[in-house]
Amino acid sequence: xxxxxKLFFLVLLVFSVNVSALTLSGxxxxxxxEPVFEAVITAVGTVKNKPVLSKAPRKMDQRxxxxxxxxxxxxxxxxxVFPNSDNIQHHIYSFSPTNSFEIQLYKDIVPxxxxxxxxxxxxxxxxxxxxxxxxxxxxxxxxxxxxDAKGAWSLNLPADDYTLTLWYPHLDSTNNVQVQQIKLNTExxxxxxxxxxxxxxxxxxxxxxxxxxxxxx
Amino acid sequence: xxxxxxxxxxxxxxxxxxxGLFLLTLSGVFGVVNHVFRQNTEDSIRRELxxxxxxxxxxxxERSSQLTQQATVLASDFAFKRVMATRxxxxxxxxxxxxxxxxxxxxxxxxTTDYSVMVDNFDRQKIGQPFFAxxxxxxxxxxSKATKLVLLNQMPYQLIVVPVLAPEPIAWLCLGFxxxxxxxxxxxxxxxxxxxxxxxxxxALQLYISTLDLPTNQTLPLxxxxxxxxxxxTDNELYLSRLVILEPNPNSKIVAVIERSWQKALENFYRLxxxxxxxxxxxxxxxxxxxxxxxxxxxxxxxILAQGVQAIGQGDYNFQVQIxxxxxxxxxxxxxxxxxxxxxxxxxxxxxxxxxxxPAVANELLNHDVxxxxxxxxxxxxFTDLAGFTSISEQMSPQDLVALLNDYLTHMSGEISQxxxxxxxFIGDAIxxxxxxxxxxxxxxxxxxxxxxxMQKTLQQLRKIWKQRGLPLLTMRIGIxxxxxxxxxxxxxxxLDYTVIGDTVNLAARLESANKYYGSEILISEFTFEQIKDxxxxxxxDKVRVxxxxxxxxxYEVVGEKDRLTTEQLTFCLAFAEALTVFRNQRFGxxxxxxxxLVERYHDGASALYLQRLDTQEMNTVSAKFEAIYELxx
Numbered sequence: 001x002x003x004x005x006k007l008f009f010l011v012l013l014v015f016s017v018n019v020s021a022l023t024l025s026g027x028x029x030x031x032x033x034e035p036v037f038e039a040v041i042t043a044v045g046t047v048k049n050k051p052v053l054s055k056a057p058r059k060m061d062q063r064x065x066x067x068x069x070x071x072x073x074x075x076x077x078x079x080x081v082f083p084n085s086d087n088i089q090h091h092i093y094s095f096s097p098t099n100s101f102e103i104q105l106y107k108d109i110v111p112x113x114x115x116x117x118x119x120x121x122x123x124x125x126x127x128x129x130x131x132x133x134x135x136x137x138x139x140x141x142x143x144x145x146x147x148d149a150k151g152a153w154s155l156n157l158p159a160d161d162y163t164l165t166l167w168y169p170h171l172d173s174t175n176n177v178q179v180q181q182i183k184l185n186t187e188x189x190x191x192x193x194x195x196x197x198x199x200x201x202x203x204x205x206x207x208x209x210x211x212x213x214x215x216x217x
Numbered sequence: 218x219x220x221x222x223x224x225x226x227x228x229x230x231x232x233x234x235x236x237g238l239f240l241l242t243l244s245g246v247f248g249v250v251n252h253v254f255r256q257n258t259e260d261s262i263r264r265e266l267x268x269x270x271x272x273x274x275x276x277x278x279e280r281s282s283q284l285t286q287q288a289t290v291l292a293s294d295f296a297f298k299r300v301m302a303t304r305x306x307x308x309x310x311x312x313x314x315x316x317x318x319x320x321x322x323x324x325x326x327x328x329t330t331d332y333s334v335m336v337d338n339f340d341r342q343k344i345g346q347p348f349f350a351x352x353x354x355x356x357x358x359x360x361s362k363a364t365k366l367v368l369l370n371q372m373p374y375q376l377i378v379v380p381v382l383a384p385e386p387i388a389w390l391c392l393g394f395x396x397x398x399x400x401x402x403x404x405x406x407x408x409x410x411x412x413x414x415x416x417x418x419x420x421a422l423q424l425y426i427s428t429l430d431l432p433t434n435q436t437l438p439l440x441x442x443x444x445x446x447x448x449x450x451t452d453n454e455l456y457l458s459r460l461v462i463l464e465p466n467p468n469s470k471i472v473a474v475i476e477r478s479w480q481k482a483l484e485n486f487y488r489l490x491x492x493x494x495x496x497x498x499x500x501x502x503x504x505x506x507x508x509x510x511x512x513x514x515x516x517x518x519x520x521i522l523a524q525g526v527q528a529i530g531q532g533d534y535n536f537q538v539q540i541x542x543x544x545x546x547x548x549x550x551x552x553x554x555x556x557x558x559x560x561x562x563x564x565x566x567x568x569x570x571x572x573x574x575x576p577a578v579a580n581e582l583l584n585h586d587v588x589x590x591x592x593x594x595x596x597x598x599x600f601t602d603l604a605g606f607t608s609i610s611e612q613m614s615p616q617d618l619v620a621l622l623n624d625y626l627t628h629m630s631g632e633i634s635q636x637x638x639x640x641x642x643f644i645g646d647a648i649x650x651x652x653x654x655x656x657x658x659x660x661x662x663x664x665x666x667x668x669x670x671x672m673q674k675t676l677q678q679l680r681k682i683w684k685q686r687g688l689p690l691l692t693m694r695i696g697i698x699x700x701x702x703x704x705x706x707x708x709x710x711x712x713l714d715y716t717v718i719g720d721t722v723n724l725a726a727r728l729e730s731a732n733k734y735y736g737s738e739i740l741i742s743e744f745t746f747e748q749i750k751d752x753x754x755x756x757x758x759d760k761v762r763v764x765x766x767x768x769x770x771x772x773y774e775v776v777g778e779k780d781r782l783t784t785e786q787l788t789f790c791l792a793f794a795e796a797l798t799v800f801r802n803q804r805f806g807x808x809x810x811x812x813x814x815l816v817e818r819y820h821d822g823a824s825a826l827y828l829q830r831l832d833t834q835e836m837n838t839v840s841a842k843f844e845a846i847y848e849l850x851x
Contacts, residue, residue, distance in 0.1 A: 095302035095383040125384035127295050133384040169385075200359050204382070 022184055025154035026192030028147050028166060035151030036196060038071040039168040042141035045160035051142040057081040057113035060124070060134055062090050065206070067124060067134030071169070076140045079113035091127035092134075098122060099138065121167070121176075130204040135169055159185045164192070172197040227519065228512035235508040236501070243497050250493065254486045259457065262477050266459040269408045269475055273461060276404055281364040281375055284394055287320040288379045289362065292390045298383050306344075310336045317392060324374065324393035328354055330386055339369065339393070353378045354389050366464045366471050369393065373414050373425055373471060401428045410475045411456070414463075417470040429476075448479070455479040518546045525553055534561035591705030596653035597665040597745060598722045599638070600696045600729035601629065601672065603646040609689045621688065622646060628675050636668035641716050647729075651717050654704040662699045662748035666775055669695045669739045670753075694738060696729030697775075698722070699745040724763060727849055728772060735759070735774065736822015743771035754779050756790045757797065758823050761849040769846045774823070789819050800827055801845045805834055 024043070028036040057079040061068045065086060074080060082103060084090050089105040098120030103111050105128075116122065116138040124134035137144075147153045166178040178194065224230035291297070300312045309327065313336050317325035327336035332351040334343045348354065353376060356363035363378040374393040380386035401412045405428045413427035447458055458476035518540045528536035534557050540550030603625070610618050626643055633640050633650045637658065641649040650668070653661030676693050684690065700721035708714050721744075728740040735758050746755055755773035763770050776786055796811035809831045815824035830847075 093298075093383070095298060095387060097304075100302055123383065123385045125382070130293065130382065130384060201361075204361075204384070 021156045022159055022187065022189065023154055023156050024162075024164075024182070024184060024189050024192070025152065026194060027151045028153070028168070028194045028196060029151050031195050031197050035149065036147055036168055036198075037149050037151065038069055039147045039151070039153075039166060039196075040071065040073040040137045040139070041145050041147070041153050041155065042073075042139050042165045042167070043143040043155055043157055043162045044141045044165070045143075045157070045162050047158070047160055049142045051075045053078050059083065060136065061085050062092070062126070062132070065090075065126075065129050065132060067132060069134075071135045071137060071146065073137040073139060073144050073146050074116060075144075076119050076138055077115070077117050078138075079115040080136055081110060081113040083110045084108070090129070090132075092124055093127055094122045094124050094136075096120065096122045099136070121169075131206040137167060141165070157184055166194055166196070168196065168198070170199040170201050172199050227516045228509070231512040231515070232505065232508045235511070236505060239501065239504045243500070247493060247497070250489075251486075254489065255483070258482050258486060262457045262479075262482055263459075266410070266457065266475060266477065269410050270459055270461050272408050273404060273410075273412065273473065273475055274463075276407060277366075277375075277463070280394075280400075281377065284320070284322075284375060284377045284392065285362045285364055285379065288322075288377045288390060288392045291316045291320060291392075292379045292381045298381060298387070301381060301383070301387055306336065310338065313390075314338055316390075320392065321394075322392040323395040324369065326389075326391035326393075327381075328378075328389040328391055330388065335388060348389075348391075350376060350378075350391070353391070357389060358386070366396070367393075368416060368425070368469055368471065371425060372397075396426065398426060398428070401426060408475070410477050413474045413476070415472050415474060417472055422472065422474075457482070514542070515546065518542070518550060522549065522553055525557070529557060529560060534558075534564055591703055591707075592654075593701050593703050594654055595661070595700065596651045596702050596704060596717055596721065597661040597697060597699040597748075598649070598651045598702065598717060598725040599633075599665045599669060600722075600726045601648045601669075602694050602729055604692045604694055604733065605689070606646040606691060609691070612689075621683075625676075625679060625691075628679060629672055632668055632671045632675055636664050636671065638664060638668055639715070642714065649716075649722075651702075651704075651722075654717070655715070662697075662745045663752055665697050665699075666739075666741065666745065666749050666753055667778075669697060669775065670777065673738055692738065694729050694732035695740070696725045696727065696732065697739065697741040697745050698725035698728060699742065699748060700724075720763075720765065724770070727763075731761075731772070731849055735772075735826060737774040739775040741773050741775055743773065746771070746773045752779060753777065754782050754786070754790060756793050756823075760844075760846045762846055763849060769844075772849075789815070789821070793821065793824065796824065796827070800831075803840070803843050805831055 026041070028039045028041075030036060053075050058072060058074050059081050060072045061083050063085040065088075072080065082092055084107045086107065089107045091103070091105045093102040094100055098118040099114075099116050099122040101114055103114075116136060119138050119140045122136040122138060124132075124136065126132035143155055143157055145153045145155050162182050162184055164180045164182050166180075167176055169176060171178065178196065180192075182189075182192070224233065294316065297312050297316060300308055303309070313325050313327055317323075317338070324339040325336075326334060326339070326348065328348045328351075329335050332348050332354055334346055334348050337343050343349075350365065350367065353363045353365050357378040357380060361380060365376050367374055367376050373396040375396055376391060376393050378389055378391045381388040381390050396414060401414070404412055411428045413424055413429060415422040415424050417423075447460075448455060455478070456476040457479050458474050461473040461475060462470065463473050464471035518538075521538045521540060525536050525538040536557060537554050538550050540547050542550075613621070622645075625646070626648065629648055630640050633648070636652075637656075638650045638652050639654065641651055643649075650665075651661075652658055652665045652668075658664060672695065673693060676691075680690050698721050700719075702717040702719035702721040704715075704717050706714070707716050707718065724742055728742060732738060732740050737758065740758070741749070741755065749755070754776040756776060757771055757773050760769045760771050776782065776790060792811070792815055796808055796815060799811055800808035809828065812824040812827045812831070815821045816828060
């Protein structure tokens, strides 16, 4: 019964979006002009639309001892799979209060996807590689997107009043977010150019690339 | 000069000046060494303190980075991160204590990312309150680590803050390591300086910990921290110190005083001082000995010379000083001895001359370098004798006799001196004198004849005195001859007499004796006569044959000085001369008349002698062989 209702709403939503979709776009750059990659932009309108959740798990790979993607935005309730593309083992963990988990030392297998059913930022680390850091941005906002390598983003949104939120790690503001209100009712809304400053943080340096066949030491 | 600088002894003065000079030099050297050494020590301590400050700061830095690394490793403990994820504070606290034990941290805190205290094993009351050193965490946010020296409960701690990364900071691990005696002692071992940690509050320094034995709560006045270092002292030690600011936080400035004991730094110098003192004392001893020796080598000969001078002053010309050295003083000694010898010789000569000649002659002899060796020169010798002395000597006591003789001889020798004659010798009542040596005297004959007249005059006066005493009247016979004779010092080595030898002297002696034959008082030879005839009136008495001589010698009686002759004397002389001429012309009859007249008129002895000769003469025969030359009677 409940599933039927959900399905109905989902259909309704798709329909309504399809009816009157407007494209909102923007760029995120640092004040120095550098593009900010993988920043998360969420939009919450006055109409409480339920987002359409992906059935298939989202993916955050581990490649060359880094999380790829570095930042992954998902809807609440979606799952993420953490494959290991390296030929060494990884031990990923999150001690974030919202979604705490561990996948201990593994390789060559695809572990069970992790379901993230609470909104919040989940910081991922690798127990054996201190510099590896990944973020899963779990949001209950109906719409979100992430910037591309040039810092550009776009969202197809129905006309409404939106609370637009920009999140990026170490953004120099409270909770690392920048929030703005926007009325979206015209065909061609102006592009939103956002300049951000990032907090300098000390990071554990990454050692040079390892060659497992010929170790350096 | 002051009295104290007057020394009675040369040795004392030499000692005083040498030792004084030595001490002055020594004290100068000492002063310079002292100054330089102290200055050097101070400079080197100041330099060392600057270096030590760097080392000290570096060591603190090293320690803090070492502790930071330890803390970083601790914070990376995955199990601890897991515990953190449990949010079970009791477990987290327990795990924190476990962690801090691994690195011997004295205090440990966990601070949330919003700077409130999560776990505090130092003071549990503070949980949930803002962390007291949030600025340290802010520093760690950008640099992933932070460290600071802070005071907790009056004790300095080195605080280390590192993040607990998961992999973003989920909390801040703050570990505190007490900077206690052990730490300071370790630093002291490495840097060799005393270290004290103090905080500066209200312009006073509060001491917390020190490697020195200091009472706690010691306060120090504030010093200029830029200064090169400063001296300060406790009750019994002086330190050269340097203030090092460890935490410039204005509210709780933490400073370290690094210092070096001045006395200990000078220990080497004190050793050197002792060594110098020992060397100085030894040198002083050696110098004193050397000065004493030097003084002795100088003063002893001086003393000896002084004795010598004293001896010479007292007339001991035989005194010889014994100075063996070859130097100037030795030469002085030799010169002194030579002087003694020369003085002795001069004194001998003076004594000798004083007996023989007038002081004028003696002086002339002494002042001019007159050779007293034997030499032949023309002199005039004078012999005297007292007629009848032998016969009266038997009637008188020896004392009276000697007194009479001495009186007579004293007067006669006085006359000889007066006439610049040399008194050769006394032979009993006889006197031998001569003129013409050793001093050149062209008028030696005149002087001798004049002296003879003077002696006869003196005798006249003596006879008056003798007459009053009832003594017998004595007459003096004088014989004078002029000619060459040998003059010189004659005698043995011990006893020398300056005397004349030769026929000239013998004839003078014969002439003296011949007086009794002619009844005359002064008889001279024709050789003397030739030199005095212009001054003195003489009458020729006879021509005599002298032994060993071919030519007969005329002999004359000295009548007197020509200027002082009386008419009677002149008449008499002319009369005798006429009578003699008549006699020699063999007109014996006429001669007899003339001589008889002279005898009757003048009681002339010579005329009487000629009358005797006429008695034995054949009166009326004139012979070509008649020479009127007679043997000189003995």
